[in-house]
Amino acid sequence: MEIVVLVKQVPDTANVGADAMKEDGTVNRAALQTVFNPDDLNALELALDIKDKYGANVTAISMGPPKAVEVLKESLYRGADRVYLVSDVKFAGSDTLATSLILKHAIEASVKNYDLVLTGRQAIDGDTAQVGPQVAEKLGIPQLTFVTSVESVNKKTIRVSALTDEGSAILEAKMPLLMTVEGDVNVPRPPRVKRLLKYMNAVSEFQMEEDWLTDEEAKYIKEKGLKVKVLSFCDLNVDQNLIGLSGSPTRVKEIHSVVFKSIESRAYPATQDGVGSMMNELVSEHIIG
Numbered sequence: 001m002e003i004v005v006l007v008k009q010v011p012d013t014a015n016v017g018a019d020a021m022k023e024d025g026t027v028n029r030a031a032l033q034t035v036f037n038p039d040d041l042n043a044l045e046l047a048l049d050i051k052d053k054y055g056a057n058v059t060a061i062s063m064g065p066p067k068a069v070e071v072l073k074e075s076l077y078r079g080a081d082r083v084y085l086v087s088d089v090k091f092a093g094s095d096t097l098a099t100s101l102i103l104k105h106a107i108e109a110s111v112k113n114y115d116l117v118l119t120g121r122q123a124i125d126g127d128t129a130q131v132g133p134q135v136a137e138k139l140g141i142p143q144l145t146f147v148t149s150v151e152s153v154n155k156k157t158i159r160v161s162a163l164t165d166e167g168s169a170i171l172e173a174k175m176p177l178l179m180t181v182e183g184d185v186n187v188p189r190p191p192r193v194k195r196l197l198k199y200m201n202a203v204s205e206f207q208m209e210e211d212w213l214t215d216e217e218a219k220y221i222k223e224k225g226l227k228v229k230v231l232s233f234c235d236l237n238v239d240q241n242l243i244g245l246s247g248s249p250t251r252v253k254e255i256h257s258v259v260f261k262s263i264e265s266r267a268y269p270a271t272q273d274g275v276g277s278m279m280n281e282l283v284s285e286h287i288i289g
């Protein structure tokens with residue numbers, strides 16, 4: 001079985017400091033730590049679990065700037081077999097429509113006979129949850145969304161549990177198909193020490209092109225298979241008019257930086273009655289309850 005997992009490096013929106021936004025209202029990416037998109041860790045775990053139970057090759061693909069290689073190394077530490085970085089200045093400024101087109105071409109260029117494509121349900125920065133379904137449409141394969149677990153895999157059919165408006169349902173579908181995976185549905189395995197020691201020296205082809213490696217180090221990286229393949233514009237059979245800013249129909253009209261400030265404070269005595277009055281007030285103001 002061939003499984004592709006789409007993984008995204010995102011700004012750590014849980015730890016946003018005062019300098020997170022620039023004066024012009026754009027995100028100050030340099031001031032934000034980056035993390036593995038949480039839902040994508042759940043998607044990767046689901047793929048690795050299928051691999052453990054049924055046997056599979058797991059390929060992780062990420063589109064992003066050169067430093068996105070870090071989430072690919074993380075994927076290798078956890079058990080992915082192959083990784084690809086999709087990166088080119090021509091891709092910059094892509095909205096979800098363009099991003100999903102690039103990812104579709106990246107999948108086709110790297111994994112010929114894929115059975116499953118897994119994505120997270122949602123990325124914590126863009127937050128649209130559009131990329132998974134759009135990639136399925138563009139690949140021309142069916143999709144199951146809000147998947148929480150895999151019940152069984154039988155030759156070319158997969159049975160999964162997924163969230164629905166009414167609760168949950170057991171769904172069966174023929175592969176190849178794309179599934180978007182809910183967050184918090186499993187506990188992502190930690191990096192394996194052996195794999196971490198093996199892949200910690202992995203570098204992307206971008207880094208190989210820079211001159212900071214000695215000839216010996218470069219030879220070692222090639223021999224040990226530690227070179228992360230970069231898929232650039234030239235490697236993908238994608239129309240340049242449909243990608244990047246010019247290929248992105250989404251227009252950001254206005255950005256507001258919302259800063260919550262406390263405008264008044266109230267003191268309650270640290271007694272049973274004091275806590276009671278505070279709770280009553282919070283409920284009557286519809287802040288809780």
Ligand SMILES: Cc1cc2nc3c(=O)[nH]c(=O)nc-3n(C[C@H](O)[C@H](O)[C@H](O)COP(=O)(O)OP(=O)(O)OC[C@H]3O[C@@H](n4cnc5c(N)ncnc54)[C@H](O)[C@@H]3O)c2cc1C
Nearest residue numbers: 006063093095096099119120122123126127128129130131
């Ligand atoms: C006009 C415009 C310009 C933009 N320019 C840029 C830019 O220059 N640089 C930039 O980083 N963003 C840019 N963005 C944001 C970018 O479009 C989105 O981050 C991207 O399309 C993913 O959308 P999302 O974050 O809503 O992902 P969702 O749809 O919420 O993600 C769902 C799942 O899809 C997969 N996925 C999503 N994105 C990727 C990815 N890149 N690689 C692998 N898997 C992925 C993951 O599995 C993820 O869990 C721009 C957006 C707009 C509207």
